[in-house]
Amino acid sequence: MKKTYTGGCHCGAVRFEADIDLGLGTLRCNCSICTQTRFWPAIVATDAFRLIEGESELSEQMLDTRNSHYIVCRHCGVRAFGVGHSPATGESAYGVNVTCLDDVDLDDLASSPISYVDGHRGTWHAARAAIGI
Numbered sequence: 001m002k003k004t005y006t007g008g009c010h011c012g013a014v015r016f017e018a019d020i021d022l023g024l025g026t027l028r029c030n031c032s033i034c035t036q037t038r039f040w041p042a043i044v045a046t047d048a049f050r051l052i053e054g055e056s057e058l059s060e061q062m063l064d065t066r067n068s069h070y071i072v073c074r075h076c077g078v079r080a081f082g083v084g085h086s087p088a089t090g091e092s093a094y095g096v097n098v099t100c101l102d103d104v105d106l107d108d109l110a111s112s113p114i115s116y117v118d119g120h121r122g123t124w125h126a127a128r129a130a131i132g133i
């Protein structure tokens with residue numbers, strides 16, 4: 001069931017709201033940056049994500065995949081969300097780091113299915129079709 005969550009980075013400079021159905025699952029990606037930062041996103045459509053505060057506090061760089069924006073809070077370095085683009089369709093989606101959600105029900109998180117995607121070889125976007133967005 002879709003719920004509206006609030007969340008943000010560690011220092012609180014970046015705040016967001018997102019409509020997420022944890023029952024649809026979350027992703028773990030094996031690319032170097034997701035592995036090293038232990039990024040654990042729920043993927044949502046662009047209209048399900050709202051940046052509430054901190055746009056000017058974000059630091060962004062394009063990584064070598066050229067399909068994903070690596071975005072962190074420039075104060076605390078936390079990666080609260082990312083934006084990816086499907087190379088096939090050009091559509092964008094947000095990856096909301098579920099570890100940055102306020103008051104997430106830990107049972108909902110524990111029962112959310114995890115899809116392992118192969119970002120290392122650049123095919124992470126295939127997971128979007130699997131969860132229907």
Ligand SMILES: [Zn+2]
Nearest residue numbers: 009011073076
């Ligand atoms: Zn921060």
